[in-house]
Amino acid sequence: MRAAVIVFPGSNCDRDLAVAFRNAGLDVTMVWHKDTDLPSGIDMVGIPGGFSFGDYLRCGAIAANSPICQSVKAHADRGGYVFGVCNGFQVLTETKLLPGALMRNAGLKFVCKNTPLKVETTSSVFTSAYAQGQEIMIPIAHHDGNYSADADTVKLLQDEDRIAFTYGQNPNGSTADIAGILSENRRVLGMMPHPERAAEEAHGGTDGARLFAHLTEALAGA
Numbered sequence: 001m002r003a004a005v006i007v008f009p010g011s012n013c014d015r016d017l018a019v020a021f022r023n024a025g026l027d028v029t030m031v032w033h034k035d036t037d038l039p040s041g042i043d044m045v046g047i048p049g050g051f052s053f054g055d056y057l058r059c060g061a062i063a064a065n066s067p068i069c070q071s072v073k074a075h076a077d078r079g080g081y082v083f084g085v086c087n088g089f090q091v092l093t094e095t096k097l098l099p100g101a102l103m104r105n106a107g108l109k110f111v112c113k114n115t116p117l118k119v120e121t122t123s124s125v126f127t128s129a130y131a132q133g134q135e136i137m138i139p140i141a142h143h144d145g146n147y148s149a150d151a152d153t154v155k156l157l158q159d160e161d162r163i164a165f166t167y168g169q170n171p172n173g174s175t176a177d178i179a180g181i182l183s184e185n186r187r188v189l190g191m192m193p194h195p196e197r198a199a200e201e202a203h204g205g206t207d208g209a210r211l212f213a214h215l216t217e218a219l220a221g222a
C-alpha cells in the first residue's frame with residue numbers, strides 16, 4: 001500500500017505523518033506542493049499539519065491552490081483515500097473536498113493541549129479499529145480549529161453518520177463539538193486533533209495509533 005504525504009512551505013507535521021504511515025506498514029513518498037502529479041499507484045494521500053504559507057489569507061487557502069491539489073482532488077474523485085490533519089483539514093475544506101470551514105478559535109488564542117475525543121463512528125477505514133463511543137486522548141495545536149457549517153450541513157453530516165470525532169470538552173467553539181468529519185464516500189477524513197502525535201509510547205500516549213493500525217489491511221480490502 002502506498003501513501004503520499006504532501007509538503008507545503010510551512011508544513012511542520014509532514015515527517016510525523018510519514019512516520020505514522022510507515023509504522024503502519026505503508027510505503028510513503030513525500031510530494032512537494034509544486035508537483036502536478038501524484039506518484040503512480042498511490043492509495044492514500046496525507047495532508048499534514050502546520051502553517052502552510054504562514055497561514056496567510058486563511059489557514060490552508062493558499063495551499064489549496066497549489067498545483068498538487070488538483071491531483072489530490074482527482075485522486076479523491078476517483079475514490080482514493082485522503083487524510084488531512086489540522087492544517088490538512090483546513091486544506092480539505094478550502095479545496096471543498098469536505099464541507100464547512102475552520103474559523104478562528106472562539107477564545108481567539110492558540111490552543112495546544114491533550115484533549116479528550118469521542119469516536120462517533122467506526123464506519124470508515126480510519127476509525128474501524130476503535131470502539132463506537134470510545135473516549136481517546138489526542139493532542140490539539142491550532143488557532144483556527146472552530147469548525148463551522150450551516151445547520152443543513154451539520155444535519156446532513158449527522159444523518160449520514162459522517163462525524164468521525166467530537167470533542168469531550170469543546171476547546172475552540174466548534175459547531176456540535178465536531179473535531180473531524182468524513183466525506184460522503186467515507187474515504188476522506190479531516191480532523192483538527194493530531195493522532196500522529198499520540199502514536200508511540202514516547203509521545204506520552206498511543207490513542208492515535210489505532211487510526212493508522214489497520215490502514216494497510218483496510219486499504220488492501222478496499
Ligand SMILES: NC(=O)CC[C@H](N)C(=O)O
Binds near residue numbers: 048051085088142143
Ligand atoms: N497544527 C496545525 O496544523 C495548525 C494549523 C493552523 N496553522 C492553525 O493554527 O490553526
